[in-house]
Amino acid sequence: MAPPPYLVQLPNGQTLTVSSVFGGFFFKANGINQHNNIFPAGWTVILNTEYSDDEITTKRTDPELRGMPPKGKPRHIHAFKQPTLRNDNLFISSISNPSSIDFKSPTGPTRQIAMMLWATLEWYFHQPEPNLRPHTEATKDVPEAARPKADWRINIRREGVFRGRNLIQKLERMGLVTSEDSSVGEEPEENTPHGWSQMFSSRRIFWQLSAKLFLFTIAPTVASSFPGSPYGSRPNSPVRGDHKNGSTSRRESPDRDTIARGLPSPGLPPPQGGSATITPFTSGSHLPTYYPPPPLQYTMTSGVRHPNRPKPPRQGEIFYTRYIRSIGQYLAFRVASLSTRPVAYNGPSTVPNFHRHHHHHTTASLSSLPAHISISSMADVAPPSPSISEQNEETTSMTDLQLLTKWMNNPRVSKFWGLQGPQNIQEEYLRKCLTSKHSFPAIGLWDGKPFGFFEIYWTKEDVLGRHLGCEAGDFDRGFHVLVGEQEFRGKHRVDAWATSIAHWAFVQDYRTNSVVLEPRVDNERFISHLQSNGFFKEKEITFSHKQSAYMKLRRENFEAPAL
Template structure:
């Protein structure tokens, strides 16, 4: 297996290469202040041959009676080196960890969280591999032609070996939601180190993509005497402070890239405390708005703040979503970009790679979000569906209204930091659409969308950002069970794109201003974002 590159959502890059007995995951840039990983780790990944379905069924019945004294069940499978994914016959464990020098980085405060982080990154690589055939051959379907066979769920098994052999490691990973088991009973074993109930742990692709990466990704803390930088995303400049010069952070930012407005939040993964940045949604508190009872909504991210980012291998670029800004200055991009994107506007060469340092491509200089919105809304193709064309003052009022809304917020989509489109994300319960629907969940979401930049149009990119927006909404609140769009009936392209992404048409809605297709997607019918 040739070395492969893994681009994690926080901009960290890993190299995966074969070594004796397994695969080695190595951080490409340990000198990066935001490097969240140890120097590397080794995994053992094997595949087992598929058993005849009748033999497999017999094995299931004999599991309890054929167990050894130590609780292990003898395997009759032939194990071989991993070459390509199988539907549910791959087995994985982490065999060893290579930690950086203790002189440079403090050890993680929670070894279990470090293990979870490495396992999550490994699974991120694994579930980017080519999808195996999903057809299931069972005693009932063995005579059914392959196109008509039932489909199974792609899983990988997590073995209780290597660093997972400790008596509390797998239980902790299970409580963190990273691994699961169908054996949900307490068990009868009395021994403290019994393996009963922990031998068949797995991770499904479906559940993996609904895990928020902020739960698992965190950073190592540099030692005080370490040559590596500390929490600031900008390098310290040598020299004594000048009392005549203000020391505000904004001045430092402007020195990096002048004339750009800087959001206050670096991104969803930045943490000066070097801890995971995930916060669970709050318990519901109900209020009334326009005679509608609904939960109090959490405040959206701040203007300019990136709340979703992910590298798209099929495009070779980072896709990100951030809140729109009313500033009249161009926005400084604070997220990772691909190496193919030009970054000629840095103030000075950097001694280390830092994907979080503000970078703006030349094509985005001189354009604020408001100017982009003015340009896009006056494109005849966009104006035909949105009807928000006119002078820039009109789009300014439109954007101000969107930023003041209590049940929705405006979003700019970017490819490698360059804006390509506009979105509005809303809670359905308080939206005017709710009175046209018979059943609305407290946490149902919806969104409007447009692509304004010609260079970023195309079926594949639409499929990617459409599924990415759905992915974000699942991650934002695990109580969200439905997501919907209501494109106008003559927007047949968008309706087809939605169906290709897993949406279904529930019915048509007659609004005062349009006839719309109600497109819906359910959480339990969703599998994976477009890669």
């Protein structure tokens, strides 16, 4: 019996339906009739599992004896049932492009294929994890917990679409596939299969690649009849006023033009119809939005020599989105704003017209706070009962300053941050954060609903960096966090946003090798949550007002964000 269709929800808000077909799976793009930002109509991948004779024999007696195939043995191909450690093979066999009447052919076919492979791997690495500690002859007497740990890989076969001229080579240059053979090779022909047949991608590789390298949209044609395209379905129809000013139907207000180019406008209401989704992947040119980090140059701050930092995203701009399947919601981060109007959330959400729904929000809690803020002793972690006025507050209709005032004036939060009081106190603090040269403030959102406040900083020139000295790397990042809504507390959500901040930092700049925090040593619950997600306590640091646990997540230990 074929498995039921699987819905893939991509970080840019687009969705794909994956259905089982003979020999593999068909990926169908959804929403092709709703808006013009679409994937190709669909593509078919061939996915199978390959075993040797020895593996088949051991598989019958022990399902864990797999994952490390011996070389030179006869191979047997089986239908894919569940992921294996290193025995799965994949290639794209065919592509179903949309009508050329409505959409232009992609100007970069290689990028389109890379996008499809990336989306396929997004689906594959969301499948149940195989046993990462395989049983081999060398480890037959070793307990499973002590066996060597291997990377989860999938083999990318040079077949089907991937047989295109120099295509595998280009995918390798993008970092999407790799090989253990790093030699030039003896064959002089540029398209020889030798040296390019044993390609693979691993989970570790996939989650350290920026999705902005691969996700883009297909540009509609002038005659496109799809809603949301820049021209109507009757492009030759006259537009009122054209005979007076020569304008086209696309010449509208600056705000509309800003949204069309994918630039979010803080404080503006969502576009009419709510169909325009603005994410870090939004591009008016329908091209990938990844930009490499700037060339390295150094400067001095308070006697600390450090790289000159790039400017953060703008106020109100969404800089990270990802669907968290275990929670069933989109997690997003955007820069905090001083706008006097609520910042409209135009990112992806699982709730249609979510801003029209009212949810109850209650008390706040602290996870980690800046080293320079004086705090008092930790209070009881049990949250107090919410008041009626707190229950009736709708955070999506509040400005960021109102959110910060609400959270900071919660008695339990004020004991940690010391920023309670009238709104001018929080305004001064927010302005200080926005004008900092080594950090920026951010608001975390679940399906567009604000849940917490973050400060993301470069470690070297932060107060923490002055205590670390030369131990702080040039591109190490850190963050402070305040979870401000009772509805969005819990370990499962901590796992999601903590690893997502790390994920963003690692893909934002490939030179970032560590993400750090410095929670108070008696914040044992939060420290335990961090340790369960790959962070480790390197040491304790004595600040003037607190004793902190120096928690670090190294890039080499980062497998994947919480899914």
